[in-house]
Amino acid sequence: MTQGVQRSRGRQRWRSRLHRLDRSVSPYLYVSPFFLLFAVFGLFPLAYTAVISTTAWSPRKPGSADVSVGLDNYTTLFADENFHNALINTLGIGLLSTGPQLLLALGIAHLLNYRLRGRIVLRMGVLLPYVTSVAAVALIFNQIFARDFGLVNWFLQPFADSPIDWRADEWSSWTAVAVMVTWHWTGYNALIYLAAMQTIPYDLYESASIDGASKWQQFWHITVPSLRPTIIFTVIVSTIGALQLFAEPFLFDATRNNNGGSQRQFQTIVLYLYQQFWTNGRYGYGAAIAWTLFLITVVIAAINFLLARRISSTK
Amino acid sequence: MSRIDAHTPRRHPPPIPGGTALGQSTRRHRQKRRGEGGLWITYGLLIAIVLISAFPLYWSVVVSSRDKSAIGRYPPPLVPGGNLWDNLQAAFTQGGFGIALVNSTIVAGTITMSVVFTSTLAGFAFAKLRFRGKNTLFGLVVATMLVPTQLAIIPLYIMVTQWFGWSNDLRGVIVPALVSAFGVFFMRQYIASAMPDELIEAGRMDGASTLRIYWSLVLPIARPGAAVLGLLIFITYWNDLFWPLILLNTSNPTVQVAIANTASGIEVDYSLVLAGTVIATFPILIVFLVLGRQIIGGIMQGAVKG
Numbered sequence: 001m002t003q004g005v006q007r008s009r010g011r012q013r014w015r016s017r018l019h020r021l022d023r024s025v026s027p028y029l030y031v032s033p034f035f036l037l038f039a040v041f042g043l044f045p046l047a048y049t050a051v052i053s054t055t056a057w058s059p060r061k062p063g064s065a066d067v068s069v070g071l072d073n074y075t076t077l078f079a080d081e082n083f084h085n086a087l088i089n090t091l092g093i094g095l096l097s098t099g100p101q102l103l104l105a106l107g108i109a110h111l112l113n114y115r116l117r118g119r120i121v122l123r124m125g126v127l128l129p130y131v132t133s134v135a136a137v138a139l140i141f142n143q144i145f146a147r148d149f150g151l152v153n154w155f156l157q158p159f160a161d162s163p164i165d166w167r168a169d170e171w172s173s174w175t176a177v178a179v180m181v182t183w184h185w186t187g188y189n190a191l192i193y194l195a196a197m198q199t200i201p202y203d204l205y206e207s208a209s210i211d212g213a214s215k216w217q218q219f220w221h222i223t224v225p226s227l228r229p230t231i232i233f234t235v236i237v238s239t240i241g242a243l244q245l246f247a248e249p250f251l252f253d254a255t256r257n258n259n260g261g262s263q264r265q266f267q268t269i270v271l272y273l274y275q276q277f278w279t280n281g282r283y284g285y286g287a288a289i290a291w292t293l294f295l296i297t298v299v300i301a302a303i304n305f306l307l308a309r310r311i312s313s314t315k
Numbered sequence: 316m317s318r319i320d321a322h323t324p325r326r327h328p329p330p331i332p333g334g335t336a337l338g339q340s341t342r343r344h345r346q347k348r349r350g351e352g353g354l355w356i357t358y359g360l361l362i363a364i365v366l367i368s369a370f371p372l373y374w375s376v377v378v379s380s381r382d383k384s385a386i387g388r389y390p391p392p393l394v395p396g397g398n399l400w401d402n403l404q405a406a407f408t409q410g411g412f413g414i415a416l417v418n419s420t421i422v423a424g425t426i427t428m429s430v431v432f433t434s435t436l437a438g439f440a441f442a443k444l445r446f447r448g449k450n451t452l453f454g455l456v457v458a459t460m461l462v463p464t465q466l467a468i469i470p471l472y473i474m475v476t477q478w479f480g481w482s483n484d485l486r487g488v489i490v491p492a493l494v495s496a497f498g499v500f501f502m503r504q505y506i507a508s509a510m511p512d513e514l515i516e517a518g519r520m521d522g523a524s525t526l527r528i529y530w531s532l533v534l535p536i537a538r539p540g541a542a543v544l545g546l547l548i549f550i551t552y553w554n555d556l557f558w559p560l561i562l563l564n565t566s567n568p569t570v571q572v573a574i575a576n577t578a579s580g581i582e583v584d585y586s587l588v589l590a591g592t593v594i595a596t597f598p599i600l601i602v603f604l605v606l607g608r609q610i611i612g613g614i615m616q617g618a619v620k621g
Contacts, residue, residue, distance in 0.1 A: 019522075019524075022524050022525050022526075023444075023525065024446070026440070026444065026524075026525035026526070027440040027444040027445070027446035027449070027525075028446060030436040030437055030439060030440035030444075030529075031436075031437045031440050031441065031452060031499075033433045033436070033437070033494060034433055034434070034437045034456070034494045034496075034499050035452070035455075037433075037493055037494040038459060038494055038496065041471065041474075041490070041491035041492075042459065042462070042464050042467070043459075044470070045464075045467035045468075045469075045470035045471045045474065046462070046464065046466070046467045046470075048467075048470035049466065049467050049469060049470055052469055052470060052473075108361075108364055111357050111360055111361050111364075112361065114354070114357050116357070116358070116361070120607070120608055120611070122361050122362075122365060123607075123611050124603070124604075124607040124608075124611065125364070125365030125368055125369060126361075126364060126365060126368055127368075127603075127607070127610070127611060127614070128365075128368045128369055128372065128603070129368050129371075130614075131550055131554075131599050131600070131603045131610070132371075132372065132554075132596055132599075133553070133554030133556065133571055133595060133596065133599075134554065134556060135554075135556045135571045135574050135575050135592075135595070136375070136571075136574065136592040136595055136596050137371070139574060139575075139578050139588055139589065139591075139592050140371045140372070140374060140375045140589060140592060141371065142578065142583070142585075142588075143374075143378060143386075143585045143588075143589065144371065144374065146585070148387070149386060149387050149388065149389065149391065151374065151391060154389055154390065154391055157389070183367075183368075183371065187368060188614065191611060191614050191615055192614070192615070194615065195614075195615035195616070236461070237461075240461060240463060243463070244463050244465060244466075246465075246557055247556050247557065250575075251575060251578060254578060254579055254580060254581070254583050255579070255580075255581070256579040256580075270465070270466075273466075277468070277469055277472075278561065283469050283473075286469050287469050287470075290466040290467065290468070290469060291466075293463075293466055294463065294466050297463055297466075301461060
């Protein structure tokens with residue numbers, strides 16, 4: 001009898017120890033797959049990029065992986081006119097796409113926020129571009145913006161003497177690429193704004209309209225300020241996305257020499273990185289481009305973030 | 316219950332601090348109404364936007380259903396013709412779309428299963444378990460969501476092809492994508508709001524182990540969220556181009572790599588190229604038409620780019 005009690009006490013102690021172990025170890029066990037794989041395939045390659053960027057590594061020159069060149073790749077890069085060009089192209093296309101895209105999204109979200117029939121169908125229609133792949137988007141718009149027998153040039157026929165070669169110069173090619181990006185992402189951003197709009201309490205609008213505020217005033221003085229955190233968030237995400245732009249300019253130039261047009265007029269930074277890495281086999285130089293773009297991204301995201309904090313604190 | 320409420324998810328996740336609101340607020344709100352005249356304008360504008368959104372996809376069907384000469388003249392044909400089947404067949408034989416569809420299914424399917432599994436597990440730990448360093452670790456997850464990891468392609472390429480020996484191998488596309496910070500974040504938010512703490516406490520009282528609680532209590536409740544995450548991840552990796560383009564060559568492509576390959580050269584045959592985009596887009600469109608409501612709900616709840 002006493003033996004039985006002792007045994008069950010022992011078992012209980014063992015069980016409670018196991019229980020405590022379970023509670024203390026399990027959480028780490030559950031989050032570890034994410035952190036392990038992210039460390040190996042996310043963090044490590046990013047850090048290793050910095051290391052490679054200090055070498056003259058090229059798969060075409062055996063032994064070059066161990067040739068250290070210090071910061072030479074960076075001095076070359078900062079004086080590299082093609083890099084300056086790619087930077088300007090990226091920022092230009094980024095401004096042309098991010099601005100209209102977010103303004104349009106705001107307007108569309110405002111419309112979708114009314115009480116409507118067929119709400120789901122309308123939302124799905126607006127989201128259709130988002131589920132289309134960037135490659136498909138770029139290729140379809142390649143035809144639409146084709147010089148010969150493209151759809152846009154057909155529309156412009158009455159207004160232009162000769163068909164526009166959209167790829168030929170800076171502004172036209174930036175516009176075409178920006179149209180692709182805008183078409184692809186506007187509906188997605190509209191749904192994010194819509195989600196935030198639906199959290200704005202209706203009483204705010206009610207009391208504003210009692211005070212005689214017009215719909216337009218309500219939009220600017222209630223809707224937009226309430227959406228401020230969401231707007232800032234989408235600006236940051238779209239900016240980061242714009243800095244990484246690759247597929248659209250890559251596919252827009254069918255020659256696949258990755259110049260981004262005959263005069264590099266739409267070569268973005270990531271396309272230039274791809275060209276150095278893939279076409280020219282310059283791992284060290286490519287890594288320097290990647291690491292520089294990473295720092296630019298971090299700085300721009302940080303500026304965005306600080307501005308956002310400033311704006312919301314002065315509010 | 317008004318008609319609006321019938322469409323909103325039953326559980327309402329809390330807003331992300333400093334970010335976007337997750338889904339609809341718990342506060343009941345009424346959507347704005349508009350007078351008759353204004354309403355017609357609203358419908359008109361929205362229908363125009365939907366048409367603009369759908370037009371390029373329609374256009375890809377028009378072009379891919381015509382022969383080369385019909386596209387190469389003005390005015391262009393604005394309705395589909397009878398050549399769709401021939402062009403699709405040509406795309407399959409010339410562009411390798413058969414193997415591409417299989418590859419994309421394997422890649423997107425495997426990644427989806429893994430991301431959903433690891434994210435649900437980690438999301439549960441971050442949402443409901445207490446452990447030291449939890450906030451720091453979760454902050455790390457959020458921070459990594461914004462890191463543009465595609466910039467690390469050069470080392471990744473060296474690792475995958477030289478260290479692991481996976482050049483032109485689907486494993487090289489799949490393994491680096493097996494976990495997702497967005498997924499962990501998404502599932503944490505979902506489980507935190509959908510799973511009552513009392514239920515977990517009750518499970519503890521009954522002496523259930525953490526794994527048992529996860530399996531029998533958390534998973535059934537997390538399933539709708541996990542399904543939405545799975546859809547978003549599947550779409551993302553079905554559509555992914557950059558990394559597969561680098562790793563896979565023309566003999567073993569995914570659909571996105573295959574369509575990118577068809578559209579190169581001096582003279583591009585758009586009826587063939589756009590037949591490829593139809594093949595690449597069609598499976599996702601079907602998924603979207605069937606499960607669009609869930610996908611929209613997921614985007615509005617997650618409100619973060621994946």
